[in-house]
Amino acid sequence: MITTHHRHHLPVLRFPISTTTITTTISFTCHRPPPISASSSHHSHSQQEHEDKILRTHNAKSTSIFLQTSSTSQTPNGYEKAEILKLLDLSMARNRTPQFPGSIYVQSPADISVESSLPAIKTVFNGEIEDSDYDYEVIMRALEIRREVTLEIFKEAMRKGKFGITYSTNLASRLFPQFIDYVMIRAASMKQLPEFANHSFNFRAKTCLEDSNVVPLIRWLKHNGLSYPQIGKLICNSKGNIESIRSTAEWLKSIHVNGRYIGVALLRGGEKVLERNVEELDEILWVLEKNGVKREWMGYIVSRCPELLTFSMEEFKTYIDFYFDMGMNEKDFGTMVFDFPKVIGFYSLEEMNQKVAYLKEFGLSNEDVGRLLAFRPQLMGCSIEERWKPLVKYLYYLGISRDGMRRILTVKPMVFCFDLETNIVQKVQFFRDIGVQEKGIASMLVRFPALLTYSLHKKIRPVVIFLLTKAGVSQTNIGKVIGLGPELLGCSISKKLDLNVKYFLSLGIDLKTLGEMIADFPMLLRYNIDILRPKYRYLRRTMVRPLNDLIEFPRFFSYSLEERIIPRHKILMDNRVNFKLRYMLSSTDDEFHQRVEAAVQRRLMFESGISNNLESDSSTDESSDDGFNDMDIDVF
Incomplete structure (x- = not known):
C-alpha cells in the first residue's frame, strides 16, 4: 500500500522530453x-x-x-x-x-x-557490444514497448473511470507521445525511490496516474463541453502539471466564465496562462477595472479574448495607453473592450499602429480615430490588404470621392468590415439591374451608407418587390424611387410600408396614382400614420383643399403642421389670397412674404377695377420667370 507521505517524494518531471532523455531513462532495461x-x-x-x-x-x-x-x-x-x-x-x-x-x-x-x-x-x-545501429535499434525497440505498456495502462485507468473504449482510445491517441512519455519517465524514475524499488513498472505507472488525478479532470473537462482533441491538447500544454489546469479553471469560474468557454480560454491562452498564478491573473483584471471595464463584464471579456491573460503587466499597460493616447476616456475604453474584447490582447501593437495610420489617410484626426474605434472597435479586426484597400479601390471606381468615403466610414464604419465580393458588389449590381444610374448609386451610398449593411435577399429585394407589386410603382420608375429614397430599403414591410400604402388607398387614391406620387416623393411611405392623419385632416377640413392638391404635391406631408402649414395658411387667410401648396410651403420665409405682398397688391388693383394695370402686371409676371404665373392666385 502506497501512503500519501511516500507519494510526496515522487519526482516531478515535465515534458517535452528529448529522445536522449527517454533513452537514458530506460537504458536499465538493456543492461549489459x-x-x-x-x-x-x-x-x-x-x-x-x-x-x-x-x-x-x-x-x-x-x-x-x-x-x-x-x-x-x-x-x-x-x-x-x-x-x-x-x-x-x-x-x-x-x-x-x-x-x-x-x-x-x-x-x-x-x-x-x-x-x-x-x-x-x-x-x-x-x-x-559496441555502440552501433544494432545497439540503438534494440534500445529504441525497448522504448516503443514501454510506451505501448504505458498507453495500455492509461486506457485501463480510463475504463475504470467509466469511459468508453472508443473515447479512451481516441483521447489516448491525442496524448501520445507527450503525456504518455511523461508518465513513462516518471514511473521509471520512481524505481530509484526505496518504497518503489521492488514494485513493477505497471504498478508505478498506475500510481503516477492516480497521483495526477488526470482521469477525474478529463471527466470534468468533458462535462464542460470540451471535445477529446481539446482535452488532449490541454493536458499536453500543462507539461505534466495537471493541477495547474484545475486551479486555472477554478479561477475562470470565479469570474463567471462558464461552460465550454472555460476550455476555450484554457486552450487559447496556451501554456502561459497555465504557468501563471492566481495573483498575477487578478492583477490583470484589477488594471482593466481601474480603466473603465466593469467587474461583471470580466467573464465575458476573458471568454472572448483569453489572450489578454498571457501578457506581462508592462505589455498590458502599453496596450491600454495605446487607446488613451487617442483621446479615449475610461467610459469609451470600457465599452469598447466589452463590445470587441480582441482589441486589447489579440493583435500586435505594430499591426494596430498600421491600421490607425491608414484610417488617418481619410482625413481623420487622432481623436477622430479614437472616437471611431470606441464606436466600432471591430475595425481593428479588419485586414488592410485583404479588406480595406480593395474596398476603397472599388468605391473610387463607383465615383465616390475621399470625402464620401470618410462619410461612409464615420456614419457606418461596419461597411469597412464587410467582404467586398460576397456583400457589396452583389448589392451594387442589383441596383444597376433595377435601373439606378451610376451617379445615383454613388450618391445614394454616400447619402445612406447603412444601405450596404442590409441583406440583399432578406431586406433589399423584398422591399423592391413590394414597391412593384403592392405600392403601384412602375418598372420604369423603380430605379428612380430607390435612387431618390434609399431609406425605403430600411423600412419594415409589415410594420411600415404596407400600413402606409393601405392608408393612402383609404383616402381614395388609386394604386397607379399612388405609384406616381411615390416616384415623385419616395419618402411618402416613411412617415408614421399618426403624423399623416392630422395633416390630411387640416388640409381637407380647415384649408378646404381638394384631394387633387395633395396628389399634385405629395411633399405636403414633409412639412411641419405647427411650424409651417398652419402659420402660412393663416397669413394667406388674413391677406385673403391663396397659393398652390407648392408655393405656399416650399419657399423660404422671405420669398413667401414677397409673394404674399405681390399677391395682395394684385388683389387690391383687381378690386379697384384697374384691369389694364392688372393685365400689365400679369404680362410682367410672365416675363419675370419668378413663378407667379403658376401660383394660381385666388382672390377672396
Missing part, C-alpha cells in the same frame, strides 16, 4: 553485464555441440528455433537481433499469455514475475 571470459566462451561452445547431438524431435518448431539460435550467424553473445527483440517484447509485456508445452520460453499465469519463466534479459547481453 561484463564481458564473458575465454573459459566461459569455451564452455558454452562445448555445451552447444552437446545440444546439437541430442535433438528434440517431439516439437519441430521449437527445435527449429533452437537450431537458429545456434547458427553461425549469431551475434557475439549467442543471440540474434530478432531473438533479442522477442525477449524484449516478452519481458515487458503487460499480459503474459500461456504457451504450449515444449516452447522455448514458457510463460505461466501463476508466475510471480516474467523473470521467473523467461531468461533474464540481462543474460542476453552477456557480451560487450
Whole structure:
C-alpha cells in the first residue's frame, strides 16, 4: 500500500522530453553485464555441440528455433537481433499469455514475475557490444514497448473511470507521445525511490496516474463541453502539471466564465496562462477595472479574448495607453473592450499602429480615430490588404470621392468590415439591374451608407418587390424611387410600408396614382400614420383643399403642421389670397412674404377695377420667370 507521505517524494518531471532523455531513462532495461571470459566462451561452445547431438524431435518448431539460435550467424553473445527483440517484447509485456508445452520460453499465469519463466534479459547481453545501429535499434525497440505498456495502462485507468473504449482510445491517441512519455519517465524514475524499488513498472505507472488525478479532470473537462482533441491538447500544454489546469479553471469560474468557454480560454491562452498564478491573473483584471471595464463584464471579456491573460503587466499597460493616447476616456475604453474584447490582447501593437495610420489617410484626426474605434472597435479586426484597400479601390471606381468615403466610414464604419465580393458588389449590381444610374448609386451610398449593411435577399429585394407589386410603382420608375429614397430599403414591410400604402388607398387614391406620387416623393411611405392623419385632416377640413392638391404635391406631408402649414395658411387667410401648396410651403420665409405682398397688391388693383394695370402686371409676371404665373392666385 502506497501512503500519501511516500507519494510526496515522487519526482516531478515535465515534458517535452528529448529522445536522449527517454533513452537514458530506460537504458536499465538493456543492461549489459561484463564481458564473458575465454573459459566461459569455451564452455558454452562445448555445451552447444552437446545440444546439437541430442535433438528434440517431439516439437519441430521449437527445435527449429533452437537450431537458429545456434547458427553461425549469431551475434557475439549467442543471440540474434530478432531473438533479442522477442525477449524484449516478452519481458515487458503487460499480459503474459500461456504457451504450449515444449516452447522455448514458457510463460505461466501463476508466475510471480516474467523473470521467473523467461531468461533474464540481462543474460542476453552477456557480451560487450559496441555502440552501433544494432545497439540503438534494440534500445529504441525497448522504448516503443514501454510506451505501448504505458498507453495500455492509461486506457485501463480510463475504463475504470467509466469511459468508453472508443473515447479512451481516441483521447489516448491525442496524448501520445507527450503525456504518455511523461508518465513513462516518471514511473521509471520512481524505481530509484526505496518504497518503489521492488514494485513493477505497471504498478508505478498506475500510481503516477492516480497521483495526477488526470482521469477525474478529463471527466470534468468533458462535462464542460470540451471535445477529446481539446482535452488532449490541454493536458499536453500543462507539461505534466495537471493541477495547474484545475486551479486555472477554478479561477475562470470565479469570474463567471462558464461552460465550454472555460476550455476555450484554457486552450487559447496556451501554456502561459497555465504557468501563471492566481495573483498575477487578478492583477490583470484589477488594471482593466481601474480603466473603465466593469467587474461583471470580466467573464465575458476573458471568454472572448483569453489572450489578454498571457501578457506581462508592462505589455498590458502599453496596450491600454495605446487607446488613451487617442483621446479615449475610461467610459469609451470600457465599452469598447466589452463590445470587441480582441482589441486589447489579440493583435500586435505594430499591426494596430498600421491600421490607425491608414484610417488617418481619410482625413481623420487622432481623436477622430479614437472616437471611431470606441464606436466600432471591430475595425481593428479588419485586414488592410485583404479588406480595406480593395474596398476603397472599388468605391473610387463607383465615383465616390475621399470625402464620401470618410462619410461612409464615420456614419457606418461596419461597411469597412464587410467582404467586398460576397456583400457589396452583389448589392451594387442589383441596383444597376433595377435601373439606378451610376451617379445615383454613388450618391445614394454616400447619402445612406447603412444601405450596404442590409441583406440583399432578406431586406433589399423584398422591399423592391413590394414597391412593384403592392405600392403601384412602375418598372420604369423603380430605379428612380430607390435612387431618390434609399431609406425605403430600411423600412419594415409589415410594420411600415404596407400600413402606409393601405392608408393612402383609404383616402381614395388609386394604386397607379399612388405609384406616381411615390416616384415623385419616395419618402411618402416613411412617415408614421399618426403624423399623416392630422395633416390630411387640416388640409381637407380647415384649408378646404381638394384631394387633387395633395396628389399634385405629395411633399405636403414633409412639412411641419405647427411650424409651417398652419402659420402660412393663416397669413394667406388674413391677406385673403391663396397659393398652390407648392408655393405656399416650399419657399423660404422671405420669398413667401414677397409673394404674399405681390399677391395682395394684385388683389387690391383687381378690386379697384384697374384691369389694364392688372393685365400689365400679369404680362410682367410672365416675363419675370419668378413663378407667379403658376401660383394660381385666388382672390377672396
